[in-house]
Amino acid sequence: MIKVKTDRYGLECVENKFLKLPNVQKYEVVKRTEDGFVASVEMDNGYEFLLNACVVNQVFPSTVMQLIEKQSMEQGMRILVSPYVSERTAAICEQNEMGYFDYAGNCWFVGHSIYLSEKGNKNPRPKEYKAAAIFERSSVVSSLILRELFVDVTRVWKLKYLAEKVDCSIGQVSKVMNFLQENAWAEKTKDGYMLREPEALLYEWSRIYGKKEASAYALYSLDNVSILEKKLKFLKKDMGIESYLTGFSGGVRYAPVIRYNKVHMYLAPEDIQEAIAYLEMKEVSSGSNVVIFPLENDSYIKDSRKIEESLVVSPVQIYLDCMQLKGRGEEMAEAVLMKEIIK
Structure with missing residues (x-):
């Protein structure tokens, strides 16, 4: 997991959202942690609860899955804070009831009679988060690797086998598989790599594939x-x-x-x-x-x-x-x- 020193943007993007709520009486950061901070939220009826924020510079769906796996109510309600949260990462957070906040003001949080949801704000630093090149029409080798994976979506794949089938280097295959793993579209097992959520993977491939219109x-x-x-x-x-x-x-x-x-x-x-x-x-x-x-x-x-x-x-x-x-x-x-x- 890539961590980031918690700067004022990470702190303020959460603070600003909670302090605007009419039923929140008080919000304050009570301590910094290795991967973020802990904040206390006091409701207008006197009820208090803790937010345990994990702040990451660049978040992947796999990062979120790790956070969800170790989520504990004893540590307070876990939330994700990052400069940019992709649509897929946001969807995974919502499906697993984990709050998220980005520096553009997009957020989602449900808990303790609070419902926060804001989407569609343009990220202030979009150039740092370009669409995956492996899905573009021009990425021929990556395309061949993906097509081989979809020959059998239930199979466990070895990097060497894929490289030989596609006639490319193991490094190229490893690059594609690492990207899929970071985005929770593939997982590494003791026997090799296998796809998870192939439907979601193919949909995202088609979305980026279609951004550049084909010559016809x-x-x-x-x-x-x-x-x-x-x-x-x-x-x-x-x-x-x-x-x-x-x-x-x-x-x-x-x-x-x-x-x-x-x-x-x-x-x-x-x-x-x-x-x-x-x-x-x-x-x-x-x-x-x-x-x-x-x-x-x-x-x-x-x-x-x-x-x-x-x-x-x-x-x-x-x-x-x-x-x-x-x-x-x-x-x-x-x-x-x-x-x-x-x-």
Whole structure:
């Protein structure tokens, strides 16, 4: 756990919240501790209780889990104080009834007839807490490691095995696994690493993955979806061009839960113009019924499968892509998640 010398910000962000409450008569810090401070709160009816604050410079969900495990009412009510508290960390705190306060004024505390909740304040030092790079589209090696983990979400993984499967260094695998462990998405056991809360992990991956819009060709075809998908087979036979279905057209191959009228696919960048000409499509600024994503790296088609004579990207890629689609994209992603990934 990374600790920080308790500065005035850490003290004041808690003090200011409690002193504004009409039912709090008195608030004072009674002592400093190794990892924070202890404060006494006196209610207007004379009732007093202690807050045992743990102050950390940079907090991870794993930090919170450690605090929760050693939480004791004899030490007073444990609260977390940090310059920045992420949404995931905040959710874990609330689920386990642990209060938290950050320097931007965001907070949550429930106890002794007190309810405090404030969210949405912009952190004054956001540059220090950038989104995890391993989830970005450009992080190819990290992406391959994550995809391997989702091949079997119940498996215990060795670093050496993962490095060999992905063809990367053990150091790169270790970096990814340490990050997942810090954020309580993975845990280290005596036999290796295993995922915990894979659904939450995949959701966060899709959220950051979608922040940068994928390059794509929006196209219009006179053919309906069924005819167009049949033509893709001839595209391979006549022109030697492979296409990989994704989005709704790929998702229904795994979980037929929706109807769709737009085809999404991956093609090698050098094949796109030739495919557009062969399929007699044209680029449009609106009203497209075909979207082609350039296959910029092979991570997009890792673990792709042949279903009903069509090549389809993996369930993980379907999830990532469908979560970015408007309409029923999230419903499609959830169906594939439950049927193919979380078994």
